[in-house]
Amino acid sequence: MQTAIFLLAIASLAALQSRAIRGAKRHQLQDICRQKGLPDVYDELVRASEGIAFFAATVVVLAGVASTFLISKILTTNFSAGLWAGLCWIMLVIIPMTLTRFAGVWIVVTTWWLWRPLILLVAPVSKGITKCIEAIQWVLYRSKNRATADESQDEIRLAMDEAHREGHLDEEAREMIEGVMELEDAQVSEIMTPRTQVIGISVNSTWKDSVEAAVESGYSRLPVWKSSPDDIIGVLYLREILAELAQHQDSPSEARQAEPNLRDLLRPPYFIPESMSVQSLLRDLQRGKSHMAIVTDEFGGVCGIVTIEDALEEIVGEITDEHDETLTDGILVQSNDTCETLANVPIDDLNQRMHFSLPEEADYDTVGGFAFHIFGRIPSEGETIVADGVSLEVLESSSRRIDRLRVSRLPQTPDSP
16 A cells, blocks of 8 residues: 555656656746756756656656556455545646646756656667657658648747737737748738839939939939839939038039039849748848849849838838828828728727727727728738728738728718718
């Protein structure tokens, strides 16, 4: 009887260790090791975590079976058998689960001195079993014996969802992480400014016209073309114009009569294919090649431009700078019945500002959430839908979210309530 109880206690301790090592979060483990002045123990625990779990689980099975075998002689009634089963459940499940919830990381670090020599003894066996499992996986799945990139990203998303539910990760940080993960899948053609909306300058323009066009555009860089917008020969920086104006102003009166040559101020254009991933684009722009790239199609024609700001918006969302139209609290009022709004504006703020009557449901809190609910999917730019007395037009969106919308009140009809 005493031996059986002792073995059950050993199994309980092993179950506690197995659950603690599997549930320990690495950042908490690292913090405890630093607090105890044992930074090297963290690396040892990470390397040996699978070995600890394997050995502890083995001890649980062997000690549990042995204790049950020893006490089976006195389990002569159903009541005694049920009592022993309940004790095993408490010792092997309830106690380890409760203790690891409150002190799991502390248990792992504190008991490492006991497990270190044991792990060294069973390490060859553990490695041998691991090799056998990998060999079986290779035979069964061939090239699928390792997790694909998509599977790894799914695991990260599940971890983010759990952290978000527990309140450790806010929504904005979650979206930024997802944005980084999806950069490789997003193409430049999805975020570029189309050629029809690009403001450019002809190289044959007069100096006065070029300066006026650059100032009125509000941009710091403008593409310069030769024979047509498809024939871009350089990029004009506004700071180069300012430097030239300052130098021209300080020049003698005779030299002021000669207009500066626009070609001398041009920087070489950086061309990229429209099929390039946003991740590759951001990496190239980060290396300092340029902050603006000319996007070309498969035939070499210009189909738009893209800036480093466009790439960053895929991560952090809409960026409003000093040249954008002013949005007060994310809302740009254009008339009494029409406004432009960022997707993250709360619905109650929009209702209060514009006197709309959009429903405020538990499933969504923002204008973007309302639009997603109405469309039933992430809409493309330019799509429009009518609901709850307003017209929603998507102004900016990506493959994973809505960024900006135009909301217009519908005219009242005799049948309107």
